[in-house]
Amino acid sequence: MPRIIHPLAGMIALLTIATFWLSTAISELFLSEAAVVAVKTTIPWGFLLLVPALAATGGSGFFLSHGQRAGLVGAKLKRMPFIAANGLLILIPAALFLASKARAGDFDTTFYVVQGIELLAGATNIALLGLGMRDGMKLTRWKRGNFLRLAASHTTTLAGKEEVARDTFAFRLQKPEGFTFRAGQAVYVTLPGQKETDNKGSIRTFSIASAPQEPDLVIATRMIGTAFKRCLAGLPAGSPVDIEGPYGDLTLDGDTRPAVFLAGGIGITPFRSMIVDAAARGLSRDLTLFYSNRSADDAAFLSELEQLAQQNPRFRLVATMTEAPDWQGEQGFITRDMIERHAGDIARPIFYIAGPPAMVAAMERLLREAGVSVENTRAEEFGGY
Numbered sequence: 001m002p003r004i005i006h007p008l009a010g011m012i013a014l015l016t017i018a019t020f021w022l023s024t025a026i027s028e029l030f031l032s033e034a035a036v037v038a039v040k041t042t043i044p045w046g047f048l049l050l051v052p053a054l055a056a057t058g059g060s061g062f063f064l065s066h067g068q069r070a071g072l073v074g075a076k077l078k079r080m081p082f083i084a085a086n087g088l089l090i091l092i093p094a095a096l097f098l099a100s101k102a103r104a105g106d107f108d109t110t111f112y113v114v115q116g117i118e119l120l121a122g123a124t125n126i127a128l129l130g131l132g133m134r135d136g137m138k139l140t141r142w143k144r145g146n147f148l149r150l151a152a153s154h155t156t157t158l159a160g161k162e163e164v165a166r167d168t169f170a171f172r173l174q175k176p177e178g179f180t181f182r183a184g185q186a187v188y189v190t191l192p193g194q195k196e197t198d199n200k201g202s203i204r205t206f207s208i209a210s211a212p213q214e215p216d217l218v219i220a221t222r223m224i225g226t227a228f229k230r231c232l233a234g235l236p237a238g239s240p241v242d243i244e245g246p247y248g249d250l251t252l253d254g255d256t257r258p259a260v261f262l263a264g265g266i267g268i269t270p271f272r273s274m275i276v277d278a279a280a281r282g283l284s285r286d287l288t289l290f291y292s293n294r295s296a297d298d299a300a301f302l303s304e305l306e307q308l309a310q311q312n313p314r315f316r317l318v319a320t321m322t323e324a325p326d327w328q329g330e331q332g333f334i335t336r337d338m339i340e341r342h343a344g345d346i347a348r349p350i351f352y353i354a355g356p357p358a359m360v361a362a363m364e365r366l367l368r369e370a371g372v373s374v375e376n377t378r379a380e381e382f383g384g385y
């Protein structure tokens, strides 16, 4: 629910302040004194909408941060006290003062000085709320079409874990009763009772690496860095894990053209799901996976993908290693030449990209330079923000 309330309340707050601001500016610049009086005496009633909207934005934002104080979430949280203080200490008193002056028809210098201050404070809050919305959209860009879709939260159980590459583990979670998803979608994951915390917070987004036909939900991640990852690594089988979702539209649905997957490192997770799913459903689409890693030891699910490529004539695997001179396959980063040698005409397929932000940006640049349109590209940044 907070995931719906937060953007909705933020949008209502932004639109309310923008309406106050514009109606004030327009009435005072272009309209009659009667219109100014009407606007100024109506604005205080608008606080009945604005104040709850701001409280709901702040409260839901705090809840969603899950202890994170760094990055985009941290920046959003830092803005909230300024927005609240600006509203409580400047906007509300100024609006009440201006309403009483306007009602008395007292348009003196004090009125216009306070009006100027109110417009400035209003513009500041519009800018701060706008920045919050921009950061929020960056954080949930992968949710795109799911904005108003209420996804369920489930407490599930860790069934087991296994190392699938160097420092990389796959975690098998029991699939909650009634949980359905499309191959390529992701979930929010939190660990109830997480003991160690840091300013990176206690929520992560993970693509589901297993296919819908498989019995468990599998997530996979590199075990480096944060408190969250250390806690995940140390979880014994049987521990509870909270998931919310599924979200995301990096799926094979709605298209029949050949698909080319460009995966960087752990960006393989949604593609493993899609490749297993396509085989299980007997999809007649040509799928080509370009899978870039430092070395074969770092490439999660590599031997399983090699087997899948042998079994399914519609699926081709091109594994490339950037730091393994002994690797018998492709070497180096994914290039246009590599794509064209294995997948043919670059203008024909639909491209799916997943991996670290720098890799996703490089692949998007490559495709744009090769003339592939934005419409034919779907990308998921596995970013820490």
Ligand SMILES: Cc1cc2nc3c(=O)[nH]c(=O)nc-3n(C[C@H](O)[C@H](O)[C@H](O)COP(=O)(O)OP(=O)(O)OC[C@H]3O[C@@H](n4cnc5c(N)ncnc54)[C@H](O)[C@@H]3O)c2cc1C
Pocket: 068, 070, 071, 073, 139, 142, 186, 188, 199, 200, 201, 202, 203, 204, 205, 206, 207, 208, 219, 220, 221, 222, 224, 225, 226, 228, 229, 248, 266, 269, 270, 380, 381, 382, 383, 384, 385
């Ligand atoms: C759609 C999607 C799918 C992903 N799938 C995978 C995957 O399969 N495997 C994988 O290893 N990584 C995946 N990621 C990235 C993952 O969420 C982590 O950002 C990444 O693993 C790095 O985490 P870290 O703990 O090492 O720390 P850092 O990179 O230092 O921190 C990550 C930062 O991102 C923040 N963050 C991540 N998710 C959210 C969220 N939902 N809301 C608010 N803040 C958030 C964290 O709180 C933290 O501050 C995915 C990301 C997205 C957006």
